Amino acid sequence: MANRYKEFKHLNLPAIEKEVLDRWQRENAFQKSVEVREGAQPFVFYEGPPSANGMPGIHHVISRTLKDLVCRYKTMQGFKVERKGGWDTHGLPVELGVEKELGITKEDIGKKISIEEYNQKCREAVLRYKDKWDELTTKMGYWVDLEHPYITFTNEYIETLWWCLKQLYEKGLLYKSVSIQPYSPAAGTGLSSHELNQPGTYRNVKDTSAVAMFKAVRNEKSAFLFQAANCQLPTANCEIFFLAWTTTPWTLPSNLGLTVGPNIDYVLVKTFNPYTHLPVNVILAKALLGKYFKPEGENGDFDSYDEKVKLLPWKILAEFKGSELEGLEYEQLLPDEANSLAAVQAITPGAKPWRILLGDFVTTEDGTGIVHTAPAFGADDFRVGKKYNIGILTLVDREGKFVDGLGEFSGRYIKDYKSDPAYVDVNVDISVKLKKENRAFKVEKYEHSYPHCWRTDKPVVYYPLDAWFIRTTAVKDRMVELNKTINWKPESTGTGRFGNWLENMVDWNLSRSRYWGTPLPIWRTEDGREEKCIGSIEELNAEIRKASEVLGGDVNTHYLHNGILDLHKPYVDEVILVSDSGKPMRREPDLIDVWFDSGAMPYAQWHFPFENQEKFTQNFPADFIAEGVDQTRGWFYTLHALGVMLFDSVAYKTVVSNGLVLDKNGNKMSKRLGNVVDPFKTIEQFGADATRWYLITNASPWDNLKFDIEGIKEVQRKFFGTLYNTYQFFALYANVDGFTFKEDYIPVAERPEIDRWILSSLQTLIKQATAALDEYEPTQAGRLIEDFVDEHLSNWYVRLCRRRFWKGDYEQDKIAAYQTLYECLETVVRLMAPISPFFSDEIFIQLNAVTGKHHGQSVHHILFPEVREELIDTELEERMQLAQDASSLVLSLRKKANIKVRQPLQKVLLPVLSPTMEQQLQKVEDLIKAEVNVKEMEYLTDTEGFIKKKIKPNFVALGKKLGARMKAVSTALQNFSQHDISLFEKEGRYSLPINDEAVELTLAEVEITSEDIPGWSVASKGPLTVALDINITPELEDEGNAREFVNRIQKIRKDSGFDVTDRIDVKVAANNGIAASLSKFNNYICAEILADTLEITSTIADGIEIEVNENQLKVIVLKKG
């Protein structure tokens, strides 16, 4: 055991961290922190896998600090906390990165580069920055198992994913359907939302838009409309039309419905068709009348309507809600062979098209408030169409041209996909046709923002594509229910963002048309009648052999010998399986959403159920996970969905979602803006500890953080600097006195007031910090620790106790001081260890190296401090607060009178309002006197006429009782005389007449404070008032001089580099006044400055010039020996 505490020269956090890191590595500290808890209750943590194909940024440091501190804390709480690292390795960003690097596009795959080579490139690229990530992980002190991470592209991982998929398949939760997705006819491929969100894809374009007229069918349901239109007889003039607007007239042949908003007001309007000038009745949203009709035309003269005058007369015939229109039928707009009822029903048996539907998505911002609905070409359309079973028509092929059976339009491209100079816009032709047929109410160019394919620059369309779905909607209620058991931090994310998301859930579209990812393990016959879902490698290999036997030829010959070695494309696609009826089956070509990869990590990280069954059982569900709030609908969702579907369980019990890291101006960090903060540089410069402390204490994790390097500097200076100094102070004197905590622990009750106070505060801190951490509020915990170190420990305890450490002999009081300060330091570093693991460990080790109080090589192996409730003394903490306040008040009075603290003063007057207050103050009297340098404290109790008092209502206590009478009482109290107040105090109660009614008041319901002591200079804060006697007697002046002189000599000692224990001889030349002071206090001075002699003469030759209260002196200070 060392016998001296290490004394540092400077505080150099990065250097200390490097040493600590080396030690951790040497001693396998992380591994050991898990091992020492062998057999203990596990605390389960899941690491959300990052993707290592990009560089880590500062925002990764915050979420990882959060994860790390919780895990460290729980370890210190006695739990066994394993943390398996992981890597997310599939997905589009990887593919795009590779394509960029190789200078190819998706079309080149299979041509310029084989899928095999392409995927090989992806596999290499995906862990490109793994080293950088590992480095950051290590340097920031994030303890996570980097040796055995799970990697999503491995066969084992994928095998578990397949197992999961098969479970879902067997539960009937996996199905194939169409979904409406962005599709680029020019490129012949679907686009992901990621691709659609590339900059520049949304562009303002001018399209031909048309308000088409859909003719209502007259029947029982629609009778009320025809009645309103005054058409008792079926005449040609009596036609009613629904108006619907579209910016894509090419979708009109595929129209199968019209959607209205149930709560939107619609009107039936009598008017003329502006193109054909035929009288018509039209229906549209009331709110949009102004778009089509001028106010002057309302109730205009229908009989003398002139086609040349552009003013349409119009008249509202009826008004109704959208909900009243539900189910009404209309005539098909552009009937043809390809979109006949027979054709529709051939695709969707039993479909009932051309009806009015209700949909919440309808707005009255544009168009007519009636939405032309073509299920194939819009996600909303598809959804509402499905609900009403109106069928689906896709009259445009994958190249973007009309199919056969549409007469004049067949074969024409809906947009200029071929860059044909002779291209004629089919949308215009459709509009012209409508105009001619009295089926267009308004046709115009319309400018709007429309997405374009980022590769071909051609407009994207929404198009039905085959996709596999997970029927999450089937377990929606259960997911909602279980979500309520999850502890969300902050809570609002769980109930709000996540809760709402669950409420509005749609089935999970799993399909991705890509190359590098987990293949969907489903094989199908060509007619789609038979299919097989594969759930393991073994099963696949068995099926491979079976197919080879049944189908013969060279089917699967490559895979017969060793089985399949890589579950990725292209290999799985070469495998042909055989159906039960003996037909060949090919794999469904899709890959699955990478979110499935990460959502299945609780199972796949252990290769469950093929291995580690017990391990899995012990580690599911997680006690805690944490990621950025942007993962709410990503990882948090997929984990939850799979947990519920596979095991009817939550996947995590607590989830903390942290906010974003913005730059100091509140802008999002991006490479483009050049405001990204390099985490390596930051850690290099300021240390991981200060960075972590700053990130955690500056703002709650879920608030966005405005990252400012100045904030880290402040943390470093203020918190770590103060703590470091406190330790240095301790080490300095403990080494001098040889304190090694070998003496018995002095019972706290036997220690001085101030020791009991700091220990009581320390217990309070432990209690509060523990509570905060238990509630996943590390910000609170950090701030509490900070306050304690700064306010209590350093600026009060150490400041007031300084003398106890360097004065006097090594006996009880001094030992008590050492024991107390030691306990504070050691406890503080244990409390802060989870947040800032390096410096705390260093200090802990240095302390423990001498005292050996703990068995353990690291603060991270021992237990978190436990509160000793019996040491908490609230009264003591309160009176110390009084002492601090009183001192502060006296100092401010000194300041006002311009009397420095070194000048002793005679007396402080303190009016006390109760005996308790007096007792409390008496106990801290010595502390106050020493701190403010006064000789006596006098308590004023009999105060009438001497102290001026003030009374005001205790609003909290009185509010409920008085209610509206509060104001009157408040005014009455304001007018109380000194006599009234003292009467009240004497009686303990007062009867106040308010509005002819007596209001009884007790002392507890008012606050009485002393305000003034006539003739004295006073200061007050709350109930505390102090007055200071500022007379300086000659006696006091002498002492002031002596103290000033001591101060100067101490400075010389320090400047001369003397040791704190060196003895000196002093010679001083002083004029008469000062000389008298010095000689009078000769003994005191010698004791203070450790001088054996203090010689006072009239002159000395050289020596150092000093000034004592405006007197010039010369001194010679000599070190002895």
Added chain:
RNA sequence: AGAUCCGUAGCUCAGCCUGGUUAGAGCACUACACUGAUAAUGUAGGGGUCAGCAGUUCAAAUCUGCUCGGGUCUACCA
């Protein structure tokens, strides 16, 4: 467009859940002081329509509604 979080001093934040009468810290700035641990600290000073409007209440930074501004997620539409 919807959901959600945020808006308090020049800056970073507390206080809001549970309403109570002078709205607090720290940083920065100015002056003075203290220091035998201190890169600290103390005292004093300037600095606030608590984003805005309306409501509830004896009383609103705090509760409710609306509006504005910022962020994020989702959707992107006739």
